[in-house]
Amino acid sequence: xxxxxxxxxxxxxxxxxxxxxxxxxxxxxxxxxxxxxxxxxxxxxxxxxxxxxxxxxxxxxxxxxxxxxxxxxxxxxxxxxxxxxxxxxxxxxxxxxxxxxxxxxxxxxxxxxxxxxxxxxxxxxxxxxxxxxxxxxxxxxxxxxxxxxxxxxxxxxxxxxxxxxxxxxxxxxxxxxxxxxxxxxxxxxxxxxxxxxxxxxxxxxxxxxxxxxxxxxxxxxxxxxxxxxxxxxxxxxxxxxxxxxxxxxxxxxxx
Numbered sequence: 001x002x003x004x005x006x007x008x009x010x011x012x013x014x015x016x017x018x019x020x021x022x023x024x025x026x027x028x029x030x031x032x033x034x035x036x037x038x039x040x041x042x043x044x045x046x047x048x049x050x051x052x053x054x055x056x057x058x059x060x061x062x063x064x065x066x067x068x069x070x071x072x073x074x075x076x077x078x079x080x081x082x083x084x085x086x087x088x089x090x091x092x093x094x095x096x097x098x099x100x101x102x103x104x105x106x107x108x109x110x111x112x113x114x115x116x117x118x119x120x121x122x123x124x125x126x127x128x129x130x131x132x133x134x135x136x137x138x139x140x141x142x143x144x145x146x147x148x149x150x151x152x153x154x155x156x157x158x159x160x161x162x163x164x165x166x167x168x169x170x171x172x173x174x175x176x177x178x179x180x181x182x183x184x185x186x187x188x189x190x191x192x193x194x195x196x197x198x199x200x201x202x203x204x205x206x207x208x209x210x211x212x213x214x215x216x217x218x219x220x221x222x223x224x225x226x227x228x229x230x231x232x233x234x235x236x237x238x239x240x241x242x243x244x245x246x247x248x249x250x251x252x253x254x255x
Contacts, residue, residue, distance in 0.1 A: 107124045144175065151203075169254070
């Protein structure tokens with residue numbers, strides 16, 4: 001099945017790449033920072049057509065078209081463009097993210113970094129890969145030497161759960177903080193050891209479904225802000241190499 005997931009992600013990615021830096025129609029969802037473009041919808045259509053052709057009985061949870069329930073034990077969780085704001089503004093950091101679950105457990109994750117043409121893939125119990133090469137999290141054990149990555153929720157203006165204070169505190173605690181604008185790409189970079197950790201509030205299931213498994217299969221750890229196991233509907237995510245996880249949790253819980 002993983003090869004069908006990769007094929008769907010790459011086909012959608014080709015469309016996105018061809019539309020990059022062209023004039024596209026942009027609309028707003030929850031507010032003016034929450035964008036959707038015609039390309040998001042076209043990408044999702046390609047992925048859905050692939051699924052329905054090969055797996056017509058499977059359930060689907062997709063960002064733009066919502067949930068399709070069939071009673072199947074399998075569910076596809078789809079983000080047709082993770083990083084829509086980057087895409088709309090001509091910044092080449094965005095991805096297609098697809099996770100496949102069986103009875104609520106993610107068993108396959110594929111994230112396609114469109115502009116770098118890198119397919120990140122994983123299957124439960126089989127490790128994580130980038131274009132077929134095995135990847136693993138970093139070995140850094142010191143938060144002070146760590147480089148972290150984060151994002152902000154669409155309602156950041158109201159500073160929910162002291163998000164800005166947490167950002168400042170971790171900026172002071174780590175070597176550096178980055179903000180790329182695609183949670184799926186952030187998780188890929190944790191999985192392959194570019195970043196030592198990632199945290200964010202109020203993400204959606206399609207943002208993190210594939211990425212959680214990718215980090216775990218690369219040897220990392222993923223919890224909520226209190227160290228508890230999470231699922232794709234959790235609203236607080238911390239992913240790390242595992243070695244500095246406790247240190248990040250301490251900062252998050254003291255601010």
